[in-house]
Amino acid sequence: MAKKLPDNIDEIxxxxxxxxLLIVGGGNAGCFSAIEGKKINPDLKVTIMEKAHISRSGAxxxxxxxxxxxxxxxxxxxxxxxWSRSQVGGGPIREDLALxxxxxxxxxxxxxxxxGLPIVKNEDGTFKYRGAWDISIHGEQLKPIMAEKAIEVGxxxxxxxxxxxxxxDGERCVGAxxxxxxxxxxxxxxxxxxxxxxxxxxxxxxxxxxxxxNSHHQTWMCPFNVGTGYAVGIRQEAExxxxxxxxxxxxxxxxxxxxxxxxxxxxxxxINAKGDxxxxxxxxxxxxxxAPRYIRANAPMEEWLAGRGPTFVDTTHLSxxxxxxxxxxxxxxxxxxxxxxxxxxxxxxxxxIEIYGSDPYIVGGHTQSGYWVDLExxxxxxxxxxxGETAGGSPNKFVGGCAAEGKLxxxxxxxYISSVSLPELDSKQVGQEKERVFAPLLRGPEFxxxxxxxxxxxxxxxxxxxxxxxxxxxxTNEERLDxxxxxxxxxxxxxxxLYAKDLHDLMNAHEVIDRLDVAEVLTHHLKFRKETRWQGWxxxxxxxEINPEFDCFVESRRNKETGEIEAFTRPYxxxxxxxxxxx
Amino acid sequence: xxxxxxxxxxxxxxxxxEPLCEQVCPGGLMSLGENMKAYCRxxxxxxxxxxxxxxxxxxxxxxxxxxxxxxxxxxxIPMMGTDTVTWTCQDINGKVERFKxxxxxxxx
Ligand SMILES: Cc1cc2nc3c(=O)[nH]c(=O)nc-3n(C[C@H](O)[C@H](O)[C@H](O)COP(=O)(O)OP(=O)(O)OC[C@H]3O[C@@H](n4cnc5c(N)ncnc54)[C@H](O)[C@@H]3O)c2cc1C
Ligand code: SF4
Ligand code: SF4
Numbered sequence: 001m002a003k004k005l006p007d008n009i010d011e012i013x014x015x016x017x018x019x020x021l022l023i024v025g026g027g028n029a030g031c032f033s034a035i036e037g038k039k040i041n042p043d044l045k046v047t048i049m050e051k052a053h054i055s056r057s058g059a060x061x062x063x064x065x066x067x068x069x070x071x072x073x074x075x076x077x078x079x080x081x082x083w084s085r086s087q088v089g090g091g092p093i094r095e096d097l098a099l100x101x102x103x104x105x106x107x108x109x110x111x112x113x114x115x116g117l118p119i120v121k122n123e124d125g126t127f128k129y130r131g132a133w134d135i136s137i138h139g140e141q142l143k144p145i146m147a148e149k150a151i152e153v154g155x156x157x158x159x160x161x162x163x164x165x166x167x168x169d170g171e172r173c174v175g176a177x178x179x180x181x182x183x184x185x186x187x188x189x190x191x192x193x194x195x196x197x198x199x200x201x202x203x204x205x206x207x208x209x210x211x212x213x214n215s216h217h218q219t220w221m222c223p224f225n226v227g228t229g230y231a232v233g234i235r236q237e238a239e240x241x242x243x244x245x246x247x248x249x250x251x252x253x254x255x256x257x258x259x260x261x262x263x264x265x266x267x268x269x270x271i272n273a274k275g276d277x278x279x280x281x282x283x284x285x286x287x288x289x290x291a292p293r294y295i296r297a298n299a300p301m302e303e304w305l306a307g308r309g310p311t312f313v314d315t316t317h318l319s320x321x322x323x324x325x326x327x328x329x330x331x332x333x334x335x336x337x338x339x340x341x342x343x344x345x346x347x348x349x350x351x352x353i354e355i356y357g358s359d360p361y362i363v364g365g366h367t368q369s370g371y372w373v374d375l376e377x378x379x380x381x382x383x384x385x386x387x388g389e390t391a392g393g394s395p396n397k398f399v400g401g402c403a404a405e406g407k408l409x410x411x412x413x414x415x416y417i418s419s420v421s422l423p424e425l426d427s428k429q430v431g432q433e434k435e436r437v438f439a440p441l442l443r444g445p446e447f448x449x450x451x452x453x454x455x456x457x458x459x460x461x462x463x464x465x466x467x468x469x470x471x472x473x474x475x476t477n478e479e480r481l482d483x484x485x486x487x488x489x490x491x492x493x494x495x496x497x498l499y500a501k502d503l504h505d506l507m508n509a510h511e512v513i514d515r516l517d518v519a520e521v522l523t524h525h526l527k528f529r530k531e532t533r534w535q536g537w538x539x540x541x542x543x544x545e546i547n548p549e550f551d552c553f554v555e556s557r558r559n560k561e562t563g564e565i566e567a568f569t570r571p572y573x574x575x576x577x578x579x580x581x582x583x
Numbered sequence: 584x585x586x587x588x589x590x591x592x593x594x595x596x597x598x599x600x601e602p603l604c605e606q607v608c609p610g611g612l613m614s615l616g617e618n619m620k621a622y623c624r625x626x627x628x629x630x631x632x633x634x635x636x637x638x639x640x641x642x643x644x645x646x647x648x649x650x651x652x653x654x655x656x657x658x659x660i661p662m663m664g665t666d667t668v669t670w671t672c673q674d675i676n677g678k679v680e681r682f683k684x685x686x687x688x689x690x691x
Contacts, residue, residue, distance in 0.1 A: 051611075052608070052609045052610070052611060053606050053607060053609075055606070055607055056607040056608070056609055056632070056634040056638075057609045058609065061609040061630070061632040061634055062630075062631075062632035062633060062634065113688075114690065114691040115690050115691075116687050116688045116689060116690045117687075117688070118685050118686065118687065118688050138684055138685060138686055140668055140686040141686045141687050145687070160611065181611055182601075182611075209651075209652065212649055212651035212652060213627075213649050213650065213651055214584070214585045214626045214627045214629070214649045215584065215627065215649050215651065215652060216627040216628060217610075217627065217628050217629060217630045217631075218584070218631075218652070219630070222609060222630060222632075223610070223628070223630050224609050224610040224611075224630070254652045254653075255652065324680075324682070327672075327680070327682060328682050328684055331668075331670050331682055332686075335633050335659060335661070335670070336584050336631040336633065336646055336648070336659070338659055338670070338672055339584070339646060339648060339653075339657055339658070339659040339672065340584075340648055340652065340653055340657075341674075342653075342657035342658070342659065342672050342673065342674035342675065342678075343648040343652070343653025343654050343656075343657035343674070343675060344653055344654065344675075345654070345674050345675045345676050345678075504611060504624060504625075507611070
């Protein structure tokens with residue numbers, strides 16, 4: 001029920017919490033981080049700061065139907081890295097990170113099974129593979145299972161507390177701040193080390209269904225993950241990597257649900273209006289049905305552009321038993337796809353499933369955009385670690401890899417904790433952040449300003465049309481990127497006009513503020529990479545070819561003094577032998 | 584795809600401190616109104632994860648497909664057991680399908 005809103009900043013209570021290890025975002029990676037912390041040292045104080053409620057939050061809120069990576073018998077972590085590298089067109093990827101993740105991966109998945117996750121098995125008891133690396137699960141309860149374990153081991157959980165910034169001691173991160181979206185308090189968490197695991201960024205771009213009544217959030221990625229984890233680091237001059245490598249995927253049309261379930265799990269070919277098998281016909285030289293992920297993601301949209309849409313995954317060969325299994329897969333992961341088919345009265349053995357491109361996301365557990373981290377998963381800010389979608393450099397992590405990385409980040413953080421102590425609380429910094437956070441709520445009823453939704457829609461349309469969104473078939477050029485940057489700056493300068501009617505609205509206000517900071521960095525990265533390396537994920541119509549000079553990482557830092565984003569490169573290092581372009 | 588609440592069925596979770604649908608919504612969209620019945624504060628912001636539908640003890644919540652995306656009227660109703668879930672789906676032509684499977688094993 002509506003809580004009485006404060007009239008001034010002094011009415012807002014500040015709560016200060018001290019802990020050893022703070023985890024910001026109790027999702028897939030965050031829960032694993034917490035559990036690992038308690039396992040290594042039961043006396044360690046582990047605290048989770050979570051925007052939603054950890055029982056159903058983030059990407060896995062609806063459940064999952066597969067674990068996309070689990071190393072089968074006879075294959076090695078190096079093989080997984082080779083596959084992952086080939087999926088992003090030979091990289092560059094951070095092979096050091098990818099390899100360490102791969103070595104930890106199977107144990108994390110085995111943990112899930114031990115905690116009660118049903119994994120689909122063959123008759124001989126081995127895991128049932130859907131493709132080369134992915135296993136099928138009945139993961140409707142995946143998130144509650146992880147959350148219950150985190151609580152059971154004794155992690156202290158603050159639900160409904162939205163992180164808005166890092167707490168700093170000079171260059172070092174010593175906690176995080178935020179506000180309670182239900183209780184209206186200001187929270188200061190002081191910690192010896194912080195793991196940021198807030199998931200990816202959805203809603204930077206307009207989704208093509210967003211104009212439909214009640215479908216603003218008909219997105220594939222969880223729309224409540226808005227990129228805050230990246231934004232808080234960007235504002236503290238953290239180095240970000242590969243932010244131009246957006247994740248764009250083929251998704252069910254008008255619903256934006258996963259498609260791998262059908263195309264990989266049920267060997268259904270991607271076809272165009274004429275029934276041509278697109279990948280075999282146009283992309284045979286790149287591997288056909290096994291072409292790199294961005295090619296497969298982009299191919300249906302190229303058909304639409306060429307006048308050969310609509311596009312489908314051809315399910316007309318499926319038996320009734322297979323249709324039933326396929327629907328169960330969706331019920332485990334994105335249940336409303338079954339409802340959607342029912343709302344079209346569609347029999348998928350007669351009418352194939354229509355597909356289309358998604359809006360672009362920043363998700364470092366899929367592509368490799370995010371924080372530049374070292375092997376311990378420490379970012380360039382001492383004391384701040386990243387895991388899951390927030391950590392850049394190693395793509396194709398998904399559920400298992402994000403879980404594995406959660407563990408690795410905790411080990412890194414615990415090593416770090418042994419050499420540090422908590423500095424005194426900087427009350428000036430706390431006061432300033434409190435003022436910034438609550439400003440949109442305290443502007444008074446007469447204030448003539450801008451609502452969070454208005455600003456969000458302006459930003460999403462801008463990004464869609466100028467920074468390579470779905471409506472532009474993901475293409476952009478120098479002039480459009482300059483236009484986007486100019487208007488992003490104007491939007492940032494208008495943040496002072498944002499007003500919030502209540503605490504939920506205040507959360508929405510900070511969501512758009514954070515998205516603007518991520519969008520700006522991403523646009524600078526797109527501008528810096530003057531080539532087209534990953535069509536769809538990153539398409540420059542003015543530089544349509546690969547330029548070997550860009551066989552490196554594009555990095556950036558937002559200069560704290562000038563507010564300018566400085567882009568630079570880092571070299572690629574091949575660690576795992578073999579042809580980079582082959583799995 | 585927004586939730587639709589049957590206010591006849593909703594009992595406000597019998598005045599629990601935080602009603603279950605409010606607790607589980609990953610976007611914090613569900614709340615109790617003055618009438619002690621649940622409502623979704625921003626229909627357009629729902630991600631149709633169905634967490635609220637699954638947890639409601641009295642089956643008061645249904646997910647509806649917006650008309651711009653799908654036709655009138657399809658239904659998908661989950662029944663949650665302790666370690667199984669049963670879904671019933673009815674399409675716009677009245678065709679009913681049922682799916683039942685295990686969603687939890689005993690922990691080791
Ligand atoms: C629809 C869908 C289907 C998928 N299917 C598969 C699949 O079949 N197999 C597979 O392996 N992978 C799949 N994935 C990918 C996988 O789910 C993700 O890569 C992984 O779960 C991400 O983990 P994470 O911990 O980084 O993020 P999340 O699990 O999303 O966790 C982020 C957490 O941070 C919280 N948070 C966000 N902002 C704040 C803030 N400001 N303050 C505090 N907390 C905050 C969120 O509420 C959330 O709890 C799928 C993803 C989606 C969206
Ligand atoms: S969970 Fe169901 S009964 Fe409880 S408040 Fe929500 S709608 Fe009402
Ligand atoms: S379906 Fe999910 S996002 Fe929508 S109101 Fe229910 S819990 Fe919230």
